[in-house]
Amino acid sequence: MNAHTFIFRFLLVCLGFSAFSNAYALELKPNSVEILVGQVTKVTVSKYSGTISVTSSNANIATVDYSKGIASIKGVRAGSATVTVKDRKTSKRVEVKVNSAPTSGLTISPTVLAINVGSSASISVSNASGTVSTQSSDTTVASVSYANATATVKGIKAGSATITIRDSKTSKAVPVTVLNTTAIGDYTLLAWNDLGMHCMDGLDFSVFAILPPYNTLHAQLKDKNGKLVSNNVLLTYEAVADSSGSINTSSANKTNFWSWVGELVGLNPAPDVGVNLDGLASGTPMPGNKTPSLTPAPMSYNMAYEWFEAEGIPVTPFDDKGNKNFYPNVKVVAKDALSGKVLASATTVLPVSDEMTCKGCHASTDANNNAAQIAAKPKTGWLFDADPDKDWKRNILHLHDEKQAGNKLFNDALTALNAKGYKSSGLLATADGGQPVLCVACHASNAYFDKENKTTVMGGMAGIASFTQSLHLKHAEVKDPATQLTLDSIDNRSACYQCHPGSVTQCLRGAMATATDANGDPSISCQSCHGNMKAVGSATRQGWFNEPTCESCHNSAAPGKRAISGVDATGKAIVPSDHTFATNANAPVPGLNLYRFSKGHGGLQCEACHGSTHAEYPSSHADENLQSTAVQGHAGPVAECKACHATIPSTVNGGPHGMHTTGDAWVNQHEDANKNGTASTPSCSYCHGTTSAGTPLSAIKVAKTINAGEFGTKNWPAGYQVSCFSCHNGPNP
Template sequence: MMRYVKEIIAAGLVFMLSACGSTSNDNRAEAVAAAEFGNSGAYTLLAWNDLGMHCMDGSDFSVFSILPPYNNLNAQLIRKADTSDKHVTSGVTITYSAVASLDGKYNTTSVYNDRNSLKTNFWDFVELLFHASPLPDTGLTGNHTPDLGEYNLSFNASTNWWEATGLPMTPYNDDGSKNYYPMVRVAAKDTSGTLLATTMVVLPVSDEMDCRACHGSSSGYVAARPAGGWEQDTDAEKDFKWNILRLHDEKFPTAVSDHQPELKTAGYNGYDDAGLYPTAKNANPVLCATCHGSNALPGTGIAGIKPLTEAIHALHSEVKDPDNGLTLNSSTNRDACYRCHPGATTKCLRGAMGKQSNIQCQSCHGTMNAVGAHARSGWLEEPNCQACHQEGMRYETAVTDMSTGTLREALDTRFATNPDTPAAGVSLYRYSTGHGSMQCSACHGSTHAIYPSSHDEDNIQSMTVQGHRGTVAECTACHDTVPYTHDAGPHGMHTVFQSEVYPHSTVANHDRASCKACHGDDYRGSILSRTSSERSYTTSWGTTEFKAGHMVSCYDCHDGPEGY
């Protein structure tokens, strides 16, 4: 029955899109955004994925696992009236459900597709790997894969957001095709069931965390061949994993026997003293983080053993790329990272920075040796916004030394992440807040998918709430009446509507230096004074119109900052 329901809904979506004339995803996104009228009322609902891309081990978990299917959905519901106490944290129900992507295809299950082929065998091995026994299509935290039903988000008071964690998403549509960017609809209703607001967001997931380019038996990459020869498993999803376990046992033959007490204390009683390869051959898949701790899987690891981030990156830094012969550490572009991180097809670095060819993974993270440095804490020591956005400047590299990954020192905090967030000594964008206690991700998009994204589905939410792509920058997205301010807007902004025309001169005359942060040292405008949409201002001497993208300067209406 569900299959036919999906087909009916998808057919309606395709009809609506075809009625718009163009079949490009760009226009399709505009059509979907225009039809999403849920945010036209008294509330605005903003939702986001916490990372911008989640990785999973693909269809097979029978040999070893690095990461399970685990996606996090966050949301904030805003009351448009008033200028304070705008967050709605109770008295409502916020739900998620699957919705078709722009191609009209659904991803409503993580078990079997419409052709009765298995999407992933994760649930056959979840207890051995993660000491949990969720039902199929239920994740490690008890939340269900998005389908056509509605499932609740819960409010997390410590972060001030609504959330559904551990959603077991897979990158396979129900018709069997690949989709790294499945979509969900998020809806807010009051206690009587009246719809308050809706939004649509991507829950990205990729299985391109794939080592077969070097470790596959047919790769021809001699340096990665185990001493005993290639595995030659006919299942390509397993083959490269067997070869990796063989190599691990060759390099560290006593890794299991030396740590049996710690393994058993952690509840892993099926590891064979002979090594990881025989352990997995005995139908006991290996969780890499059991020994190599990962902050992506809190509580994992054995003391004295390198954490997973260090072990993998440091080991492979001098490995030569099979395509160009350069060591992965010497690379200065994202192709090296896309070898293992998603990826050549997924292209997870798709946001505003990723769309610029001159900004690479290394521009923010440094080289592979820097990422795998011994003292670095993976997943927590990450680039911050202020390393590039400071003093009215936008730098193209966050690091001052790629070999060490040293971040540029911040000279101001206008665009800074919050210090000691979410823990002492770390400062993560995905936990930071800004204007009106909004999460940075709510207005700017998820990590690696900062608005505007090169992937059209990512842009639907911003288009829905403000009518155009890009950072949610229109005051009316969250305010029914635009409040006047000269410095209390996002990042210290002033009001940018008609009400700012006459008061701005008084403010500028008293504190002209503060204008430079966005309008430039010469007051001729900068990327930070760029209009996000068309604007028109009327004064006693006429009307001035700005097209979207215009860099507003003192010279637009005056003869410079001293002019009248």
């Protein structure tokens, strides 16, 4: 073979190799994105080789997470960042631009609808360019018509459809769920999860457990006279598909919890039946409740709290196809106990996350360039367990043994637990010997709360710090593996998400999560209400008990207090004298005032109308808004009188938080109201402002037409701030 032939063949081989390499080179679609603050967009990752890693050049601008070929990019604040995606051969970049708010263009409200068969709801349309058209993806489920900047959607039959609204430049999609409920006009059913996000520490419970799969569902039923209904009705819950089609009807096949629950807490519920802590303190635990399935399961009525409940529902963040879903949907149905007639139904979510892990620092790794991981590495090295769900847990027990070696309290605790299978040689030896470690067996935790006996069932051991105190104080000065700021830093907005759910789950996703300052930056973080980690871990604070109250920030001095902190330096709530927007004192026990146990107007629980903790209406998770939209026509706190009353009550101060009647009924009544207020009635300026020109508290949530009598018909768009100037030329016309 001559030299020319060799070179020719060599080139052919190289070109062929190049073509082969290009065919399997890392691809990203798209390679540039433009999103809003709080918005998440997905980039498809394909043709990759080996393990994928993703990083953001500026996590304060945009964060990124990766799972199964999808890089999820979330806008944090306005600006530009670069997301880098790497496989074992190469890397590609996605240029990210984050905008603080839409600058112009088609705007619709609401962006998701839930209506009943035969009912209608309106979508307000603004900033349209040119002619507007509307279309339903399934006219047998929902129809739509358009006139006067309003799209009117009517429910035809039960199901889901998408309403598309277009102008000459763009289009918007509104998911619509049509519910089929008999006699829904006679009753209002509200259901909610008590905490907004329940956590379980992974799917493996053979090493140690912090929190088991444990969700709680509450519900209240009202008749159209505004009275709570508790007698002669049966309430049930069942699994239903969410707006994406995902459904979760089982748990025992997704975690090994039921193999170890007996060793952990001494209870042995059947598979798919949860642990119920109520009554456990007195030795008479109540029956466990089932994982939601296609078979309706009963709820019980709790007379003390005036709600229906299913305590300790075991549910995992995996649907029936094995896909992650942190928000499995459930439907609650109320029936007449005698006739079996359906009175009302409601759809809500049972949020659950397994992001409460310590993998960021405690997972075994060969890398040696991250200060947080270096600090977490046991002196004798990582364990490198082949099971990733066990690896980080075993590393933690190993490190705990090292840190506490020679500590008399620790050794005494192990001795005290010998009868339960704990080994005096340490926690890792205990777990490796077949006895999983229950962290709260030594470290007291009020998360394990028996609300019937109003006490924790995990009181810990004398001299050993509580679980909340131990974790938060121990890690306050630890470096965040992502930002390298200390976790205690008030400027580290992502600190809490290193352990709590989470950058993907979005534990904080309610109305406060989307609040922004004048620059369009998020104005509220976890620390805004709870303080920094040292405050949360203060020795004088009781975890899960000493929590910020609503009025800590929502009070007459609110403009000067929001986004600072709802607690003092010791983690205790700042409670002002203004109790207009207040939780209940001494709820559930003297000295506490917890939102999740507080109630207000008409005996309704605060969470019934406002949504669960951290997921207050309107939530950024669309399915959580279905319920409030169904009962009042728009997402947000249940504040429309018609949601619970067939006849709008006439009151000056009998509404929620001392409010007056709203709508047409108030037009002829407000002239006689005391504008300066009384001891039981806030002054008009509280909501309408000191200049009577309106404030966000006087804003309406959905477009309304008001008959103002001699002042004519008023057409107010969603967000309009009602004031004296809406009809008059000032507060004293």
